[in-house]
Amino acid sequence: MFNNLSEKLDKALHTLKGHGKINEVNVAETVKEVRRALLDADVNFKIAKQFTNTVKEKAMGENVLTTLNPGQLMVKIVKDELTELMGGDTVGINLAGNPSVILMSGLQGSGKTTFSGKLANFLKTKKTKQVLLVGCDVYRPAAINQLRVVGEQIGVEVYAEEGNQNPVEISQNAIKHAKANGKNVVIIDTAGRLAVDEEMMTEISNIHKAVNPQETLFVVDSMTGQDAVNTAKAFNDVLNFDGVVLTKLDGDTRGGAALSIKSVVDKPIKFIGTGEKMDAIDVFHPDRMADRILGMGDVVSLVERAQEQYDEAEARKLQKKIAKNQFGFDDFLNQIQQIKKMGSMKDLVGMIPGAGKALKDVDIDDDAFKGIEAIIFSMTPEERSKPSVINASRKKRIAKGSGTSVQEVNQLMKQFDQMSKMMKMMQGGGGKRMMQMMRGMR
Numbered sequence: 001m002f003n004n005l006s007e008k009l010d011k012a013l014h015t016l017k018g019h020g021k022i023n024e025v026n027v028a029e030t031v032k033e034v035r036r037a038l039l040d041a042d043v044n045f046k047i048a049k050q051f052t053n054t055v056k057e058k059a060m061g062e063n064v065l066t067t068l069n070p071g072q073l074m075v076k077i078v079k080d081e082l083t084e085l086m087g088g089d090t091v092g093i094n095l096a097g098n099p100s101v102i103l104m105s106g107l108q109g110s111g112k113t114t115f116s117g118k119l120a121n122f123l124k125t126k127k128t129k130q131v132l133l134v135g136c137d138v139y140r141p142a143a144i145n146q147l148r149v150v151g152e153q154i155g156v157e158v159y160a161e162e163g164n165q166n167p168v169e170i171s172q173n174a175i176k177h178a179k180a181n182g183k184n185v186v187i188i189d190t191a192g193r194l195a196v197d198e199e200m201m202t203e204i205s206n207i208h209k210a211v212n213p214q215e216t217l218f219v220v221d222s223m224t225g226q227d228a229v230n231t232a233k234a235f236n237d238v239l240n241f242d243g244v245v246l247t248k249l250d251g252d253t254r255g256g257a258a259l260s261i262k263s264v265v266d267k268p269i270k271f272i273g274t275g276e277k278m279d280a281i282d283v284f285h286p287d288r289m290a291d292r293i294l295g296m297g298d299v300v301s302l303v304e305r306a307q308e309q310y311d312e313a314e315a316r317k318l319q320k321k322i323a324k325n326q327f328g329f330d331d332f333l334n335q336i337q338q339i340k341k342m343g344s345m346k347d348l349v350g351m352i353p354g355a356g357k358a359l360k361d362v363d364i365d366d367d368a369f370k371g372i373e374a375i376i377f378s379m380t381p382e383e384r385s386k387p388s389v390i391n392a393s394r395k396k397r398i399a400k401g402s403g404t405s406v407q408e409v410n411q412l413m414k415q416f417d418q419m420s421k422m423m424k425m426m427q428g429g430g431g432k433r434m435m436q437m438m439r440g441m442r
Helices: 003-014 024-040 045-061 070-085 112-126 141-154 167-180 198-211 226-239 256-265 286-293 299-309 312-323 329-341 345-350 370-377 381-385 392-402 406-427 430-441
Strands: 100-105 131-136 157-159 185-190 215-221 243-247 269-273 281-283
Touching (some): 024 045, 070 286, 112 131, 112 141, 112 243, 112 269, 112 281, 131 167, 167 198, 198 226, 243 256, 392 406
Parallel strands (some): 100 185
16 A cells, blocks of 8 residues: 555655754755655645645744654654645544435446445444445446345345336435335445546436435545546536545555545545455544555554454453463464454555565565465364474374475474464563563664
8 A cells, every 4th residue: 555655755754864953955855755756656746746835834944843853853744744635634424314325426447336335344344234235327237236246245235126227216216115124324336437427427416416315425446546536526526525435545556546635626535445355444544544654554553453353252261271371273273363354464564663664575465374274274183282292294294284395384383382482471471571672672
């Protein structure tokens, strides 16, 4: 996510590191590089210029605080301005109606149908809502089928009317159906086109007037950069939508849409799509995104995701096992499953401060645990619960069964042993000792 932009901003801000104070020359040099980084990320020239002018003005107007060096001060100013550029505050979704009607808009291929499913899943699991998905793309039968597949996947009902070519009628009937069947959120997936055209705009405008939604969201493919911003403006002129959804942020996106869209349409980014899975959806937090762009990670989001998967009863069981030296490979496997539920590995690594930069040349994918899982699945129940019984001949059998080498099995055994010792150490007063040791290593 924004790897290229992060790298270039890091280089730009590096200019000030080592300087004792801020002056016009080194600020001008830094600001020039920041502007170049933004333009390379496909940020609108006018917005990039305005942004860097504000940064320069604030940097020159600041007395460097005793706790900050010039480099740190500039990072803070850039971070604050990036946060403002992307909206400043987090804006939630309006679910006031009964049912709450959410109208999805956007071009074909923007990920609108998939995101409708993700949003339905989010509202069902996180907000305990009874959701109805509505298929109003009457031009592409494949779109209705796709919505049905998505609905089945997440356990959400899909309303569609075969043969009815009137999306206004379909959406009105769907709301009646929702009221009659105890649904409190209706998500209407509308037709997209390959480009903005008058017919499309009239159609979605008519649906909007007929259903009077609590929330109208514009879904945009973040990989399309400035084109996305221009499309958003065209839709906003007709619909006056409430918020933006950025999809495909897990791809090789330059970041231009995320950084420019708020300035152009003056509407908040409400959600982002961060992967293909149905739970790959995040509420958009401008301050956290600014941290990630500047390589500071996003520990708050990481902790929130971990808490969602946290099972108190399981944690207590695990604690007892560690205390009794009974932590085995089944427990290790369980921990891996919990991590996998938190989201894509690439996304999680980006949330750890400094990790994105340290691992920028490492290919991180969701198959990262495949080899480890294969080795553990090749063990017998006894070997999993008592790793100490695994001798040389057993290692050969495990390696053969998992399609790995004895060396890889040994490596996993070593890592498992180190992890077990660390967990045991953290159980007693060792946590404090460990922190002291880490401080001494700096």
